[in-house]
Amino acid sequence: MKRHRLVSLALIALASLISAHSNVDDFLAKYNRLGQQEYYDDSVASWSVAVNLDDKSLPEIAAKADANIAGWEQMMAAQAATQFGDLKSINDTSKKRQLKMIQRVGVKLNSADTIRLSTLLINMTNVYNKNRICPWSKVSRAPNCSVPHEHWWRSDPEMFDRISHSRDYDELAYVWTAWRNISALNKAYFQQYVEMSNKGARQGGFKDTGDYWRSLFESDDLKDMMDQKFQEVLPLYEELYTYIRRKLLAQYPGRFETSAIPAHILGNMWAQDWSDIGDFTAPFPNIATVDITEQMVTQGYTPLKMFQTADAFFQSLGLIKMNDEFWKNSMMVQPQNRSVVCHPSAWDFRNGQDFRIKMCTQVNMANLLIVHHEMGHIEYYMQYAKQPLSFREGANPGFHEAIGDTIALSVVTPQHLQEIGLLNSTSSYEQDINFLFKQALRKVAFLPSGYLIDLWRWSVFDGTYNSSTYNTGWWDLRTKYQGIVPPNNRPVDAFDAGSKYHVISGTPYIRYFFSHIAQFQFYKAMCKAANQTDALYKCDFFNSKEAGDLLSRMLQLGGSLPWPQAMQKITGQQNLDAGAMFEYFEPLQDWLRNENMKAGDCYGWGYTWPDAVMKNLNTPRCGLTLDQ
Numbered sequence: 001m002k003r004h005r006l007v008s009l010a011l012i013a014l015a016s017l018i019s020a021h022s023n024v025d026d027f028l029a030k031y032n033r034l035g036q037q038e039y040y041d042d043s044v045a046s047w048s049v050a051v052n053l054d055d056k057s058l059p060e061i062a063a064k065a066d067a068n069i070a071g072w073e074q075m076m077a078a079q080a081a082t083q084f085g086d087l088k089s090i091n092d093t094s095k096k097r098q099l100k101m102i103q104r105v106g107v108k109l110n111s112a113d114t115i116r117l118s119t120l121l122i123n124m125t126n127v128y129n130k131n132r133i134c135p136w137s138k139v140s141r142a143p144n145c146s147v148p149h150e151h152w153w154r155s156d157p158e159m160f161d162r163i164s165h166s167r168d169y170d171e172l173a174y175v176w177t178a179w180r181n182i183s184a185l186n187k188a189y190f191q192q193y194v195e196m197s198n199k200g201a202r203q204g205g206f207k208d209t210g211d212y213w214r215s216l217f218e219s220d221d222l223k224d225m226m227d228q229k230f231q232e233v234l235p236l237y238e239e240l241y242t243y244i245r246r247k248l249l250a251q252y253p254g255r256f257e258t259s260a261i262p263a264h265i266l267g268n269m270w271a272q273d274w275s276d277i278g279d280f281t282a283p284f285p286n287i288a289t290v291d292i293t294e295q296m297v298t299q300g301y302t303p304l305k306m307f308q309t310a311d312a313f314f315q316s317l318g319l320i321k322m323n324d325e326f327w328k329n330s331m332m333v334q335p336q337n338r339s340v341v342c343h344p345s346a347w348d349f350r351n352g353q354d355f356r357i358k359m360c361t362q363v364n365m366a367n368l369l370i371v372h373h374e375m376g377h378i379e380y381y382m383q384y385a386k387q388p389l390s391f392r393e394g395a396n397p398g399f400h401e402a403i404g405d406t407i408a409l410s411v412v413t414p415q416h417l418q419e420i421g422l423l424n425s426t427s428s429y430e431q432d433i434n435f436l437f438k439q440a441l442r443k444v445a446f447l448p449s450g451y452l453i454d455l456w457r458w459s460v461f462d463g464t465y466n467s468s469t470y471n472t473g474w475w476d477l478r479t480k481y482q483g484i485v486p487p488n489n490r491p492v493d494a495f496d497a498g499s500k501y502h503v504i505s506g507t508p509y510i511r512y513f514f515s516h517i518a519q520f521q522f523y524k525a526m527c528k529a530a531n532q533t534d535a536l537y538k539c540d541f542f543n544s545k546e547a548g549d550l551l552s553r554m555l556q557l558g559g560s561l562p563w564p565q566a567m568q569k570i571t572g573q574q575n576l577d578a579g580a581m582f583e584y585f586e587p588l589q590d591w592l593r594n595e596n597m598k599a600g601d602c603y604g605w606g607y608t609w610p611d612a613v614m615k616n617l618n619t620p621r622c623g624l625t626l627d628q
């Protein structure tokens with residue numbers, strides 16, 4: 001009996017081993033065939049909501065579609081687990097990796113809970129996009145609520161615009177605060193979202209949602225790696241910060257002390273991109289501006305023309321052009337008569353053909369750069385469309401965010417803007433410094449903010465911050481890393497993190513921090529391929545098929561290999577490395593250092609870093625000590 005049983009067990013094991021191997025191909029073929037349709041249907045439903053927030057019937061349909069795709073993913077994951085177990089019997093590394101990805105569900109919830117989670121996210125989106133505030137009256141220098149409601153300010157574009165362009169300290173404080181009053185309406189939803197999402201992540205085999213999000217990078221040391229990169233770039237940030245603070249003290253005399261900067265005067269709703277205060281802070285104010293907004297308007301640029309300009313650049317590199325479906329289905333302008341999710345995004349409908357951008361495009365330089373950013377996502381989607389479904393991802397989420405930005409680094413060079421008739425470039429040291437300064441306001445200013453958003457969320461998901469400490473935790477990080485403070489005391493029930501779209505839409509953020517470093521590595525590699533030998537910041541690889549080939553060889557990999565190998569493919573080494581970024585900004589860093597020294601200014605905002613960090617920072621330190 002015993003023996004017989006053993007023999008039959010061995011036979012069964014052998015049979016299942018044999019069938020496992022023939023089954024792998026069948027299983028993956030089935031997964032790819034069915035998955036295309038499943039993901040397509042879900043994308044269609046989500047898209048409908050995003051472009052039509054006023055239709056009350058769509059959220060329910062979209063939430064059901066989410067439950068449907070979640071159910072399907074879980075079913076396929078379970079089948080893969082039953083049929084192939086721990087994957088030890090699978091020798092083919094690609095198939096093994098596909099099965100591993102199929103088995104990783106992430107947030108695993110039953111249908112009712114998935115519907116609830118989706119509805120919470122849609123509800124937060126509604127609050128974010130549909131609420132309006134009374135416009136500010138320049139006459140009374142106060143909000144004017146007698147203005148008809150349809151002219152009240154939306155977040156996008158009016159509030160964001162005012163924060164960028166108003167130079168009235170009080171108006172800025174009003175808009176900044178009013179927007180956060182709206183954000184606070186999402187606090188209860190957010191709290192429920194955190195609980196539900198964590199429940200799913202735990203059921204999916206992770207400690208919490210943050211643990212799951214970090215796993216997408218496949219780097220066990222992600223937290224340490226990010227912290228180390230932050231410490232490396234901090235001296236560059238401090239140099240820019242110290243200079244900007246001096247300019248702001250001059251612009252708003254007597255309005256704040258020489259310590260941390262109030263968050264509402266940096267030209268951006270989240271104080272993360274300072275390029276809109278480039279006008280009164282420029283190193284050489286008398287040199288012609290490198291902001292081409294005026295020229296774009298004069299030359300009659302439209303949103304469509306901005307998209308065509310970006311497409312032409314990708315094509316000049318020999319990359320894939322935007323297809324007919326893209327031009328037919330994308331939403332490029334904000335509709336007049338209905339609410340939409342204006343936050344720009346790029347969509348892969350996963351059927352290999354349907355790719356779309358959704359953006360409330362305005363004719364200005366900042367938006368031209370965003371168009372390139374979003375189109376970089378579409379290019380990546382198209383380049384890896386031939387990969388099996390589970391590999392239709394970036395090498396890691398940070399790679400995905402870096403592609404369009406890499407292209408844009410070439411587009412914004414004065415050399416290129418001259419080539420496409422948007423700038424009369426007079427190459428000079430002063431113009432170069434002004435240009436690099438503007439780039440630093442975009443790229444360097446972003447770094448601490450890009451880093452801390454997920455530091456905060458990881459701490460929310462792991463319970464370090466709870467709903468009573470969301471806001472104090474948020475401001476601890478904002479002050480520690482960015483050196484900014486709120487313009488007024490925050491109410492106890494404030495939810496200022498919710499002012500940021502990615503927080504209320506459940507989109508991970510550390511990818512943007514990764515991207516802001518990696519994009520300079522990609523740019524440098526492509527410049528080298530294009531035989532550009534001048535200073536890095538002058539490189540324009542327009543028309544270079546060699547640069548395009550290098551990029552597309554990496555893009556085509558999708559998620560088929562761990563990211564260090566994709567990094568190797570384009571840069572020849574495997575690490576995230578801030579060296580290229582420092583090389584790019586070197587002339588500016590020297591110039592800023594010199595200016596800050598000449599002014600006898602102090603560095604930092606009173607936060608005392610650990611010794612290992614302090615030793616790389618400039619002295620003298622500002623004498624203030626913050627409450628820590």
Ligand SMILES: *[C@@H]1O[C@H](CO)[C@@H](O)[C@H](O)[C@H]1NC(C)=O
Pocket residue numbers: 048051052054055056338
């Ligand atoms: C949006 O919803 C409205 C109201 O239900 C409907 O009339 C319109 O066709 C929808 N538009 C789109 C683009 O789905």
Ligand SMILES: *[C@@H]1O[C@H](CO)[C@@H](O)[C@H](O)[C@H]1NC(C)=O
Pocket residue numbers: 021091
């Ligand atoms: C998988 O690899 C092992 C060890 O190299 C080998 O013994 C086995 O035959 C391989 N299985 C298949 C199905 O190729």
Ligand SMILES: *[C@@H]1O[C@H](CO)[C@@H](O)[C@H](O)[C@H]1NC(C)=O
Pocket residue numbers: 116119120123189
């Ligand atoms: C979403 O908002 C709707 C309308 O305000 C509300 O009825 C519903 O309860 C909310 N859903 C959740 C899950 O909070």
Ligand SMILES: *[C@@H]1O[C@H](CO)[C@@H](O)[C@H](O)[C@H]1NC(C)=O
Pocket residue numbers: 137138139140144145146147148
């Ligand atoms: C407030 O708005 C109303 C309606 O547009 C306008 O008539 C009035 O002059 C405004 N008041 C101030 C102080 O701007």
Ligand SMILES: *[C@@H]1O[C@H](CO)[C@@H](O)[C@H](O)[C@H]1NC(C)=O
Pocket residue numbers: 174175177178181491
């Ligand atoms: C924000 O809300 C508070 C109440 O929590 C209110 O006192 C304040 O006036 C509001 N501020 C703005 C600018 O809407």
Ligand SMILES: *[C@@H]1O[C@H](CO)[C@@H](O)[C@H](O)[C@H]1NC(C)=O
Pocket residue numbers: 335337338
């Ligand atoms: C909004 O306007 C578009 C075209 O301008 C039209 O197709 C659509 O039906 C309108 N929607 C509503 C809800 O009025």
Ligand SMILES: *[C@@H]1O[C@H](CO)[C@@H](O)[C@H](O)[C@H]1NC(C)=O
Pocket residue numbers: 295421422423424
């Ligand atoms: C460049 O200069 C020429 C001649 O002054 C002028 O006609 C043209 O509009 C300028 N172009 C830009 C982009 O500033």
Ligand SMILES: *[C@@H]1O[C@H](CO)[C@@H](O)[C@H](O)[C@H]1NC(C)=O
Pocket residue numbers: 465466467468469
């Ligand atoms: C939140 O955390 C704080 C500090 O850890 C703790 O004192 C408080 O009781 C917690 N509040 C809730 C609602 O869990």
Ligand SMILES: *[C@@H]1O[C@H](CO)[C@@H](O)[C@H](O)[C@H]1NC(C)=O
Pocket residue numbers: 529530531546
């Ligand atoms: C770049 O330089 C290399 C070596 O000098 C040469 O072989 C190649 O053709 C050049 N490529 C371009 C695009 O000029």
Ligand SMILES: *[C@@H]1O[C@H](CO)[C@@H](O)[C@H](O)[C@H]1NC(C)=O
Pocket residue numbers: 564574575
């Ligand atoms: C670069 O990455 C490799 C493998 O990912 C790692 O072993 C090595 O320590 C890294 N080197 C540096 C300088 O960080």
Ligand SMILES: [Zn+2]
Pocket residue numbers: 373374377400401
């Ligand atoms: Zn993006």
